[in-house]
Amino acid sequence: MSEKVSNETSDHSMDFAVPAGSGALAESHDLRSILVTSVLNLEKLDIDLYRGTHHWVPRSRRLFGGQIIGQALVAAADSVGENVFAHSLHCYFVRAGDPKVPVLYQVERIRDGRSFSVRSVKAIQHGQPILICQVSFHRDQPSPLQHQFSMPSVPPPEDLLTVEELIQGYLSKPDLAEKAKQGLTKLLADEVPIEIKPVNPPDIQYRRVREPKNLFWVRARGHIGEGDMKLHRCVAAYVSDYSFLGTTLLSFPGQRANFVASLDHAMWFHNIFRADQWMLYETESSWAGGSRGLVQGRLWRRDGVLAASCAQEGVIRVSTVKTDSKL
Numbered sequence: 227m228s229e230k231v232s233n234e235t236s237d238h239s240m241d242f243a244v245p246a247g248s249g250a251l252a253e254s255h256d257l258r259s260i261l262v263t264s265v266l267n268l269e270k271l272d273i274d275l276y277r278g279t280h281h282w283v284p285r286s287r288r289l290f291g292g293q294i295i296g297q298a299l300v301a302a303a304d305s306v307g308e309n310v311f312a313h314s315l316h317c318y319f320v321r322a323g324d325p326k327v328p329v330l331y332q333v334e335r336i337r338d339g340r341s342f343s344v345r346s347v348k349a350i351q352h353g354q355p356i357l358i359c360q361v362s363f364h365r366d367q368p369s370p371l372q373h374q375f376s377m378p379s380v381p382p383p384e385d386l387l388t389v390e391e392l393i394q395g396y397l398s399k400p401d402l403a404e405k406a407k408q409g410l411t412k413l414l415a416d417e418v419p420i421e422i423k424p425v426n427p428p429d430i431q432y433r434r435v436r437e438p439k440n441l442f443w444v445r446a447r448g449h450i451g452e453g454d455m456k457l458h459r460c461v462a463a464y465v466s467d468y469s470f471l472g473t474t475l476l477s478f479p480g481q482r483a484n485f486v487a488s489l490d491h492a493m494w495f496h497n498i499f500r501a502d503q504w505m506l507y508e509t510e511s512s513w514a515g516g517s518r519g520l521v522q523g524r525l526w527r528r529d530g531v532l533a534a535s536c537a538q539e540g541v542i543r544v545s546t547v548k549t550d551s552k553l
């Protein structure tokens with residue numbers, strides 16, 4: 227891959243930054259992103275058969291959807307040529323992933339054409355599918371037909387606080403309720419291999435109703451580099467499922483979700499990008515109802531190029547809580 231992504235003001239001192247509370251990540255001082263050294267580094271068992279292990283598991287104790295999609299994409303991408311890139315994927319999460327056992331990825335080569343190749347991937351645990359995923363790959367083809375929306379104008383990531391810094395700020399508030407303190411402390415201890423800088427940090431104390439729209443800078447922790455540009459799409463697949471469905475809940479600060487799970491996930495990749503450099507994730511929920519919510523997202527390179535679009539529907543079951551609660 228000869229095309230290079232414009233270099234951002236590279237602050238890879240951030241690679242050394244100790245993520246607050248994240249034990250293993252902090253201790254390793256590893257410059258390379260754990261996403262590429264571990265999570266997306268699948269073991270090849272046979273032709274078109276792979277095994278993936280887990281890194282961070284959400285508090286729900288079901289496997290993180292982004293991890294399963296990212297791994298499925300790694301498996302699918304291994305069966306196409308070097309200069310053939312995924313342009314879209316469509317997945318259904320059909321069963322909860324079990325964090326106690328690895329996941330097998332079985333790739334089926336559906337079709338290889340001159341321009342497009344299609345793969346179907348089944349992620350399997352205990353002999354049953356947990357995810358079914360179709361991925362389409364496209365050989366790069368120039369076109370005079372081009373357009374895209376404009377990236378929203380937001381402060382640069384250097385001017386914003388990380389989620390960890392925001393949480394430290396919330397925790398220093400003397401009137402924070404004990405339950406909130408416990409929840410935030412747990413969140414701080416999570417070893418999520420993603421760095422996030424929200425543009426409009428949530429007001430956790432007064433929980434104002436917001437439009438179901440969110441903007442945050444996001445990137446993989448650690449360095450990935452330009453050796454394998456296909457890998458950045460797999461990392462983006464991982465990243466895109468984190469803090470996505472939550473957009474639906476922004477308009478309902480009085481509701482606490484007691485069951486949230488992504489049902490499906492779709493992505494379209496438009497341009498080359500590096501997922502270890504800051505990207506703006508613009509998310510919005512166009513609809514919620516019937517215990518489900520729909521979200522759409524756009525991942526922008528910081529130079530304003532639209533890198534990818536995403537969509538997801540999830541199941542959201544809520545129980546009403548008082549709006550003046552301090553979490």
Ligand SMILES: CCCCCC/C=C\CCCCCCCC(=O)SCCNC(=O)CCNC(=O)[C@H](O)C(C)(C)COP(=O)(O)OP(=O)(O)OC[C@H]1O[C@@H](n2cnc3c(N)ncnc32)[C@H](O)[C@@H]1OP(=O)(O)O
Binds near residue numbers: 292488
């Ligand atoms: C700005 C930056 C801020 C950063 C801060 C962010 C902080 C945290 C971010 C965390 C991010 C986490 C990301 C989470 C997203 C995910 O990864 S979700 C994981 C991926 N998706 C899945 O695992 C879903 C897999 N699919 C399924 O599990 C099933 O398909 C399904 C459960 C969706 C299907 O459900 P169903 O057909 O109903 O199956 P059942 O087996 O029958 O039921 C399952 C349980 O649901 C209960 N249930 C069913 N129907 C109802 C109902 N109508 N009402 C209430 N409850 C119902 C059912 O009883 C089962 O419950 P139990 O398991 O028995 O308890």
